[in-house]
Amino acid sequence: MIHNNDQITDTDIAYFAPAYDTPLRPDAFDLDDETKIQLIQNHFAGIMHVLGLDLDDDSLKDTPKRVAKMYVKEIFSGLNPSNKPVPTLFKNPFSYNQMLVERNISVFSNCEHHFVPITGKAHVAYFSNGEVIGLSKLNRIVQYCSQRPQIQERLTIQIANEIKEALGTEDVAVIVDAHHHCVSSRGVRDINSTTLTAEYCGRFREADVKNEFLKYIGS
Numbered sequence: 001m002i003h004n005n006d007q008i009t010d011t012d013i014a015y016f017a018p019a020y021d022t023p024l025r026p027d028a029f030d031l032d033d034e035t036k037i038q039l040i041q042n043h044f045a046g047i048m049h050v051l052g053l054d055l056d057d058d059s060l061k062d063t064p065k066r067v068a069k070m071y072v073k074e075i076f077s078g079l080n081p082s083n084k085p086v087p088t089l090f091k092n093p094f095s096y097n098q099m100l101v102e103r104n105i106s107v108f109s110n111c112e113h114h115f116v117p118i119t120g121k122a123h124v125a126y127f128s129n130g131e132v133i134g135l136s137k138l139n140r141i142v143q144y145c146s147q148r149p150q151i152q153e154r155l156t157i158q159i160a161n162e163i164k165e166a167l168g169t170e171d172v173a174v175i176v177d178a179h180h181h182c183v184s185s186r187g188v189r190d191i192n193s194t195t196l197t198a199e200y201c202g203r204f205r206e207a208d209v210k211n212e213f214l215k216y217i218g219s
């Protein structure tokens with residue numbers, strides 16, 4: 001807790017950060033991408049070395065660099081707010097005031113507990129508050145939030161929050177239906193189960209609106 005005249009500590013910042021924010025240190029982006037790639041490369045080479053792998057082998061020698069680049073530039077690039085997609089908004093000349101639903105958006109994320117993939121789909125919907133968003137930007141928002149170490153509950157809320165912010169409306173719904181490879185490829189090894197999470201905001205909390213959305217996505 002913060003007391004008068006005390007310095008604000010990292011613990012205090014974590015205390016005030018909304019629960020749906022990915023827990024990041026305040027210095028998370030002090031290093032540039034190239035420096036991060038070099039450091040991760042060294043650490044990953046260390047892991048491979050401990051596992052007993054021969055880093056002089058032709059097929060393995062570039063793996064630490066590949067993994068580091070993939071982490072920073074691809075699968076965890078959504079940690080960095082500078083990679084946030086710019087939402088292209090258009091006027092709503094037809095005064096389209098019904099629900100807009102985009103179904104079956106591909107989700108590729110990674111579980112923050114095991115660092116193995118979460119794969120699935122997201123269904124998102126909103127009511128226009130005067131403007132409409134370029135459809136591909138909904139996919140990009142899903143990708144941006146997915147490209148972080150995640151748990152599915154937080155991913156779902158983060159997608160909804162980004163869409164709400166982009167469109168300036170509370171009337172947003174998100175469902176994520178995903179397969180956790182930490183449940184299938186290891187541990188309990190269940191290849192059949194998927195996990196469903198939902199975030200209903202604004203008008204989507206009304207039963208008839210929620211049901212219309214569920215009907216459109218075939219649930």
Ligand SMILES: Nc1nc2c(ncn2[C@@H]2O[C@H](COP(=O)(O)OP(=O)(O)OP(=O)(O)O)[C@@H](O)[C@H]2O)c(=O)[nH]1
Nearest residue numbers: 111112113114150151152153180182183186187188
């Ligand atoms: N709520 C939630 N749990 C998750 C998610 N992804 C993975 N998990 C779970 O996180 C839990 C971590 O549990 P631990 O007991 O610490 O890890 P573990 O020993 O590897 O557990 P097992 O997977 O059961 O072998 C597991 O039950 C995972 O299934 C997620 O998105 N949301």
Ligand SMILES: [Zn+2]
Nearest residue numbers: 111113114182
């Ligand atoms: Zn996991």
